[in-house]
Amino acid sequence: MTNLRRQGREAGFTLVEAIIVIVITGIIAGMVALFIRVPVQSNIDTRSRAELADAADLALRRMSRELRLAVPNSVAVYSNKLAIQFLLTKTGARYVNVLDGAPATLKPLDFVGGNNTFDMVGAAPTGRQAIVPGDYIVIGNLGIAPANAYDYGKGANNISRVSAVAGSRITLQANSFSTTQSPASTFQVVTGKVTYVCTPGANGAGTLQRFFNATDLSAGLGALGNGALLSDKIAGCIFDNTVLPGQNGGSLMTMVLSLQHANGERAQLVRQTQLDNPPS
Structure with missing residues (x-):
């Protein structure tokens, strides 16, 4: 009976042994962390x-x-x-020119009399490129006065704003076009x-x-x-x-x-x- 009690008291770890295990574990963990830190940090940086x-x-x-x-x-x-x-464009098209010999049902873009309505050649753009009221029509932008679209409302003669669109017919708020014409009779549509x-x-x-x-x-x-x-x-x-x-x-x-x-x-x-x- 005495030997059994002595063996029970001797089972397990002493405090010193536990401390030694903790110290060794900490050393091993520190060494592992030292080797792992570099690749982990490299991965984060990448x-x-x-x-x-x-x-x-x-x-x-x-x-x-x-x-x-x-x-x-x-x-x-x-x-x-x-x-x-x-200035950002979203589409472009060709306007009916007086020199095209178009039928009377089509209105050419007026560079002389200031008529506010003209027709495009072909079908009007659709979807995100559709011309809508508030867009700008720009022709032959040279970046210098008077053909400078940045000067809209300040004397530019190559930009006007759209007030209405019906099919291929465009109505301008005011026709500011005068002498600036496109050799190919084309225009660009500017959103802003x-x-x-x-x-x-x-x-x-x-x-x-x-x-x-x-x-x-x-x-x-x-x-x-x-x-x-x-x-x-x-x-x-x-x-x-x-x-x-x-x-x-x-x-x-x-x-x-x-x-x-x-x-x-x-x-x-x-x-x-x-x-x-x-x-x-």
Whole structure:
């Protein structure tokens, strides 16, 4: 009986043994954590860079797509290469010209008498490209007065606003067209003015915003209209539009976006978009 009681008291771990086990376990855990920390941190950094690259790529794709729809000679860079502005088109068509010899049922676009109604050649665009009241008709934009669409309502003779559309017949609020005609009798339909504004911030605290104004087409940064966030985490931007020699008014837009994550990871993307700017 005495031997059984002594064996029961001797079973289990002593306090010293438990402490030794804890210390050894802690050492092993520390060594494991030391080897695991680097690949885990590398994985986190890689995901952060991928997130930044995706955000920059999405923003640059959106900007490039809209820049290709810009009215010729309307793309401008402002604010020390931190802002881009242009007039956005959604479609184009051909107007009936007095020289076409069209039947009397069709009305040509009047560049002399100021008649507010004219017919398009062919069927009117539909869907998202449909011409609606409030849109602008622009012809032969040269970017200089008086053929400068930014000067709508201020003496421009190449832009008028739509008041009504019935089939292929367009009625203008006022016919401002005078001497600016298109050799191909074509026009572009403008929805408004787009401005991209980059506001860089330290450690990625900046933003890239898209502004749209459908009523005030004045050039410059004074009347931007409604704004929407295109991307955050902006650390820097560079927008540069270079005229290409021998390209009949074409230019090359270079856009650089630098994004930075809160953990310090950075990503920089560059995109170039060629703009064909000869007026229609």
